[in-house]
Amino acid sequence: xxxxxxxxxxxxxxxxxxxxxxxxxxxxxxxxxxxxxxxxxxxxxxxxxxxxxxxxxxxxxxxxxxxxxxxxxxxxxxxxxxxxxx
Amino acid sequence: xxxxxxxxxxxxxxxxxxxxxxxxxxxxxxxxxxxxxxxxxxxxxxxxxxxxxxxxxxxxxxxxxxxxxxxxxxxxxxxxxxxxxxxxxxxxxxxxxxxxxxxxxxxxxxxxxxxxxxxxxxxxxxxxxxxxxxxxxxxxxxxxxxxxxxxxxxxxxxxxxxxxxxxxxxxxxxxxxxxxxxxxxxxxxxxxxxxxxxxxxxxxxxxxxxxxxxxxxxxxxxxxxxxxxxxxxxxxxxxxxxxxxxxxxxxxxxxxxxxxxxxxxxxxxxxxxxxxxxxxxxxxxxxxxxxxxxxxxxxxxxxxxxxxxxxxxxxxxxxxxxxxxxxxxxxxxxxxxxxxxxxxxxxxxxxxxxxxxxxxxxxxxxxxxxxxxxxxxxxxxxxxxxxxxxxxxxxxxxxxxxxxxxxxxxxxxxxxxxxxxxxxxxxxxxxxxxxxxxxxxxxxxxxxxxxxxxxxxxxxxxxxxxx
Ligand SMILES: Cc1cc2nc3c(=O)[nH]c(=O)nc-3n(C[C@H](O)[C@H](O)[C@H](O)COP(=O)(O)OP(=O)(O)OC[C@H]3O[C@@H](n4cnc5c(N)ncnc54)[C@H](O)[C@@H]3O)c2cc1C
Numbered sequence: 001x002x003x004x005x006x007x008x009x010x011x012x013x014x015x016x017x018x019x020x021x022x023x024x025x026x027x028x029x030x031x032x033x034x035x036x037x038x039x040x041x042x043x044x045x046x047x048x049x050x051x052x053x054x055x056x057x058x059x060x061x062x063x064x065x066x067x068x069x070x071x072x073x074x075x076x077x078x079x080x081x082x083x084x085x086x
Numbered sequence: 087x088x089x090x091x092x093x094x095x096x097x098x099x100x101x102x103x104x105x106x107x108x109x110x111x112x113x114x115x116x117x118x119x120x121x122x123x124x125x126x127x128x129x130x131x132x133x134x135x136x137x138x139x140x141x142x143x144x145x146x147x148x149x150x151x152x153x154x155x156x157x158x159x160x161x162x163x164x165x166x167x168x169x170x171x172x173x174x175x176x177x178x179x180x181x182x183x184x185x186x187x188x189x190x191x192x193x194x195x196x197x198x199x200x201x202x203x204x205x206x207x208x209x210x211x212x213x214x215x216x217x218x219x220x221x222x223x224x225x226x227x228x229x230x231x232x233x234x235x236x237x238x239x240x241x242x243x244x245x246x247x248x249x250x251x252x253x254x255x256x257x258x259x260x261x262x263x264x265x266x267x268x269x270x271x272x273x274x275x276x277x278x279x280x281x282x283x284x285x286x287x288x289x290x291x292x293x294x295x296x297x298x299x300x301x302x303x304x305x306x307x308x309x310x311x312x313x314x315x316x317x318x319x320x321x322x323x324x325x326x327x328x329x330x331x332x333x334x335x336x337x338x339x340x341x342x343x344x345x346x347x348x349x350x351x352x353x354x355x356x357x358x359x360x361x362x363x364x365x366x367x368x369x370x371x372x373x374x375x376x377x378x379x380x381x382x383x384x385x386x387x388x389x390x391x392x393x394x395x396x397x398x399x400x401x402x403x404x405x406x407x408x409x410x411x412x413x414x415x416x417x418x419x420x421x422x423x424x425x426x427x428x429x430x431x432x433x434x435x436x437x438x439x440x441x442x443x444x445x446x447x448x449x450x451x452x453x454x455x456x457x458x459x460x461x462x463x464x465x466x467x468x469x470x471x472x473x474x475x476x477x478x479x480x481x482x483x484x485x486x487x488x489x490x491x492x493x494x495x496x497x498x499x500x501x502x503x504x505x506x507x508x509x510x511x512x513x514x515x516x517x518x519x520x521x522x523x524x525x526x527x528x529x530x531x532x533x534x535x536x537x538x539x540x541x542x543x544x545x546x547x548x549x550x551x552x553x
Contacts, residue, residue, distance in 0.1 A: 016165075018164055019169065020152060020170070039161070041165060041544075044162065044547060045164075045165070048551065052110075052111055
């Protein structure tokens with residue numbers, strides 16, 4: 001997947017976890033926590049959905065990389081480069 | 087032999103919620119339920135052509151779409167991937183706490199309770215507000231907060247000097263979620279204070295059926311297996327680990343882990359490696375529920391309250407009646423009619439008054455059959471007689487009744503003593519003596535419909551998904 005495709009995939013996961021959230025105005029460089037009402041259970045769900053959908057494993061010590069859209073995409077890029085977007 | 091990632095014992099609110107989480111994340115999961123239907127302590131039945139709920143008076147933790155996204159209702163909707171429409175709740179009209187000579191009304195806006203306290207207890211309003219400021223947050227509810235296990239009465243007394251107000255505030259909170267006699271853990275007090283006073287009450291038009299049907303449909307849709315009439319008689323233990331279960335009919339099922347909502351003592355008793363359980367740890371508080379179907383709507387004879395929590399003296403006695411079958415000095419009166427249903431839903435088909443009073447499980451179970459039936463009628467009369475001191479007398483409008491007792495609750499949920507809120511000492515981390523057997527629901531810590539669902543979710547996350 002390209003970074004742009006990964007971004008779309010993350011948006012899809014966020015929409016799945018929290019369908020009432022307005023994601024159109026999400027700023028990539030600002031922490032999710034500052035823009036969306038996500039708690040630790042929701043962050044765990046991002047990790048779990050990535051595992052469920054793409055078999056991507058994210059060790060707990062790396063959860064910090066999922067702070068914002070920009071940091072999430074750059075963290076996932078090498079892990080998802082070989083995944084073909086379905 | 088079938089092998090599951092997780093076996094869940096019990097298809098009540100907590101077991102179904104846990105099952106949805108696990109099935110959503112592709113586990114092979116099976117829920118085993120001893121009864122022939124789902125719901126546990128909050129199931130439903132049909133009798134004489136009418137639909138009844140076992141337990142639903144009110145769902146606590148009322149919220150609407152777009153309001154507080156961090157509250158328990160929002161959390162469970164997100165975690166279970168429901169839509170707000172799936173949990174559509176009608177808001178309460180308004181509820182009251184009625185003691186002799188004083189009545190405090192409240193609704194889903196705390197400003198109303200504040201105004202009532204300012205009117206009847208003017209010297210206490212500052213104390214009440216400082217108590218509100220001292221409530222633990224939901225995020226401190228894992229039991230780690232230093233005040234969690236403190237006496238709620240003691241903490242309240244630091245803010246409020248009028249003993250009657252303390253009793254009045256405790257009455258609804260103990261009725262809706264306190265397994266401990268006479269006092270309450272401060273953590274549990276904070277959970278219930280938020281659930282009842284800050285968030286408030288709502289009810290789905292179709293009652294608990296709607297909630298249960300949504301849960302079970304989702305679970306099955308995700309590939310989860312649900313086996314009814316499948317009581318677990320034993321948890322097989324090998325080398326200090328659970329390896330599977332044996333059902334009442336002898337069927338064996340294997341699993342990597344087991345999540346049980348049957349209760350703490352009840353689950354221990356199933357474990358092969360446990361020879362004796364400490365039954366004294368089980369809860370003691372159980373209820374009798376007296377349901378009256380009326381020939382008119384409660385509003386037609388001037389009763390517009392959703393819930394009335396009454397107590398007939400200045401002291402609120404929250405304890406099992408020791409010398410009698412029931413204690414109707416305090417009780418809960420509920421009218422499911424008094425919710426603000428949408429115009430397209432209309433009114434419920436019948437006027438209904440439900441009364442809950444305290445009862446002694448052992449005494450009910452000792453009664454021979456014919457006495458049991460007679461006592462059900464007599465105790466119904468006593469509960470109603472007690473309640474009409476706090477609401478208009480409705481006895482001449484009654485067209486049908488149903489009563490259930492601690493014996494009924496025990497018979498259909500297998501909880502020791504028919505205890506509705508389980509053991510007083512909770513196992514907040516959900517662990518047991520076995521490394522792969524965990525508790526969820528009532529004895530883990532959260533009670534009520536919303537509480538049990540949240541418990542199932544958080545125990546599934548913590549012990550079955552993160553591992
Ligand atoms: C009269 C009454 C009124 C209530 N009113 C309200 C209310 O108005 N609002 C509210 O929010 N809550 C109310 N409650 C409380 C609420 O119903 C419970 O807190 C909640 O349903 C508990 O869910 P649970 O999953 O923890 O436990 P349970 O519902 O007890 O689930 C446990 C399940 O395990 C099953 N089981 C037990 N042993 C075995 C075994 N060996 N093998 C297989 N299965 C087994 C049981 O049959 C049961 O289905 C009320 C309860 C009662 C009884």
